[in-house]
Amino acid sequence: MTTATATSPLDAALDRAARITPRLAELADPIDRGEADPARAYDLVRASGLLAAMIPADRGGLGLDFADYTRLLAELARANGAVALGYNMHNVAIGSLFEADADALGAAGSTFRDRVIDRVIDHGAMFASAASEPATGARLRGIATVYRRDDDDRFVLDGHKSFVSLSGVADHYVVTARPHDDDSGVEVSHFVVDADDPGVTFSTEWAGTALRGTSTAQMFLSDTVIDADRLFLGVEGMSLFKAVREPHWMAAGYLGAYLGLAEAIVEFAAARIGADERRRSSDADIARLGAMGVDLQAARALTLVAARGVARNRSHQDTNATVYAAKHHLGETTQKLAAQAVSLVGSAAMAADGPMQRLLREVQFCSIMPAKPADCLSYVGRGLLGVNMFDVSNHSW
Ligand SMILES: Cc1cc2nc3c(=O)[nH]c(=O)nc-3n(C[C@H](O)[C@H](O)[C@H](O)COP(=O)(O)OP(=O)(O)OC[C@H]3O[C@@H](n4cnc5c(N)ncnc54)[C@H](O)[C@@H]3O)c2cc1C
Incomplete structure (x- = not known):
């Protein structure tokens, strides 16, 4: 049986x-x-x-x-x-x-x-997420994209999003906007906009040094009219408060992506050292590879502790502090591992037809995507000082 x-x-x-x-x-x-x-x-x-x-x-x-x-x-x-x-x-x-x-x-x-x-x-x-803007980056406060209601109670959106991954690939774009007549900065809502809605256009793809595979472009909304039921969860003004209580998607959704890049870097270094008979029996090279493995394990452990914390105890300040700590640690470690791999492997790491040159460029973006390193440290530091991190005024979002 x-x-x-x-x-x-x-x-x-x-x-x-x-x-x-x-x-x-x-x-x-x-x-x-x-x-x-x-x-x-x-x-x-x-x-x-x-x-x-x-x-x-x-x-x-x-x-x-x-x-x-x-x-x-x-x-x-x-x-x-x-x-x-x-x-x-x-x-x-x-x-x-x-x-x-x-x-x-x-x-x-x-x-x-x-x-x-x-x-x-x-x-x-x-779906895609269209939040970042030219003047504010990924912050929700102070965004320039606005919405108003028309005579039929539909929403009309106008704005410019600076970086939208999955542009031209996704069917629906979750866009942040504030009321056109409210400058408080805290009243931010999410709306679902479709690629073929009126007034929606995209720029040509962002020409960066890496991450072409994200299919990222700017998005423009001009008098874009959408039905009232496209308001996210049917609730206005909750986005900033949600980001403060439960920052894990915005601040650390991609933790796994950078963890995977860190793993790929260490695997690359191990494969190169392993394939070289002289170096695979060099105590010095083995120790340098081992040091990379230790850093990777520490980053993986903290990342998974943070992710499990979210799964078990969401909307808790200690959980959120661990999320920010993991984001910071993983960003630093991934970039350090990339530099170590180049130094350990040598010229083969920089070969144009090998993966390491791409990994080296890709990991730089961990400190560009939110939460930025300074914001992570600020969150953890304020938490240690007993600051109420559920108060939006204590946040840079
Ligand atoms: C490949 C790629 C894909 C991306 N995909 C997406 C996506 O799908 N969706 C999305 O929403 N975003 C996306 N982003 C954007 C990303 O999340 C960041 O918002 C963006 O990269 C930040 O750019 P920056 O570092 O140049 O801007 P930042 O340094 O964050 O600053 C932007 C502007 O904000 C202002 N600013 C800076 N600090 C403060 C402060 N403390 N208070 C107030 N204003 C301040 C400044 O005027 C500055 O010019 C993507 C980015 C890249 C590179």
């Missing part, structure tokens, strides 16, 4: 990831060089079913929590960091919907959540 083994949600998700990571890895350098369209990688992600990662199992999704999600993202990023970062923005856009108690959402909130589930499960739709 055989006994059926229950598959955990994480195992099921990793199984799906394993079916696409070999191809994602092959596409990483061609996409980075502009020789392959990132859409090819996102077609694989769509086909894998991983867009439903955060949707509860009883609604047809994979039912991951934030800890499982972080590990899934690391697996994807080991293969293709840019695509993992792009995929993360889909989950940043909708992940929080499935953490909240569904019964406490109210009628408008439940309808909104059901529609998102329907779009992802039944239509394979991909």
Whole structure:
């Protein structure tokens, strides 16, 4: 008699990831060089079913929590960091919907959540997150994108988003905006805007030194009219307060992506040293590789402690402090590991046809994407001083 083994949600998700990571890895350098369209990688992600990662199992999704999600993202990023970062923005856009108690959402909130589930499960739709602006970066306070209501009670949006991953790839864009007649800075809401809504345009893709695979462009909204039911969860003015209480998606959704890049760097160094008979028996080289392994393990441990903390004890100041600490530590460690790999491996690390030159460029972005290093340290430091970090005035968001 055989006994059926229950598959955990994480195992099921990793199984799906394993079916696409070999191809994602092959596409990483061609996409980075502009020789392959990132859409090819996102077609694989769509086909894998991983867009439903955060949707509860009883609604047809994979039912991951934030800890499982972080590990899934690391697996994807080991293969293709840019695509993992792009995929993360889909989950940043909708992940929080499935953490909240569904019964406490109210009628408008439940309808909104059901529609998102329907779009992802039944239509394979991909969401993106359009928050950052030229004058404010990723901060919610002081944004220039505004909304007003028209005579039919619909929303009319005007604004400019500076960096939107998945531009031209995603079906729906979760856009932040403030009321046109409110300068308080704290009244920020999220709206779902479609790529083909009136007045929506995108710039050509951002020409950065890395992460072409995120498919990032600027987004413009000009007199964009959307129905009232596109207000996120049917609630106005909650975005900043939500980011303060539960910052994990905005501040650390992509922890797993940078963890995966760190793993890829250490694996690259180990493979190179391992392939060289002289160096694999050098005590000095073994110790340098070992030091990289120690740093990686410490970063992985803190990252997973933070991610598990979110899964078990969300909306808690100690949890949030660990999230910010992990974001800071992982950013520093990943960049340090990249420098160590170059120094240990030598010229082979800088070969244009090898992965390390790309990894070296990609990891720099951990300190550019929120929460920035100074903001992470500020959060942890203020927490140690007993400052109330649930008070929005103590935040730079
Ligand atoms: C490849 C890539 C993909 C991205 N994808 C997305 C995405 O999908 N969605 C998204 O929303 N964002 C995205 N971003 C944006 C990212 O999250 C950051 O917002 C952006 O990179 C920050 O850029 P910066 O460091 O130049 O700006 P920042 O240094 O954050 O500053 C931007 C502006 O904010 C102002 N500013 C700085 N500090 C303060 C302060 N303390 N108080 C008030 N104002 C201040 C300054 O005037 C400054 O010019 C992406 C970025 C990249 C590079």
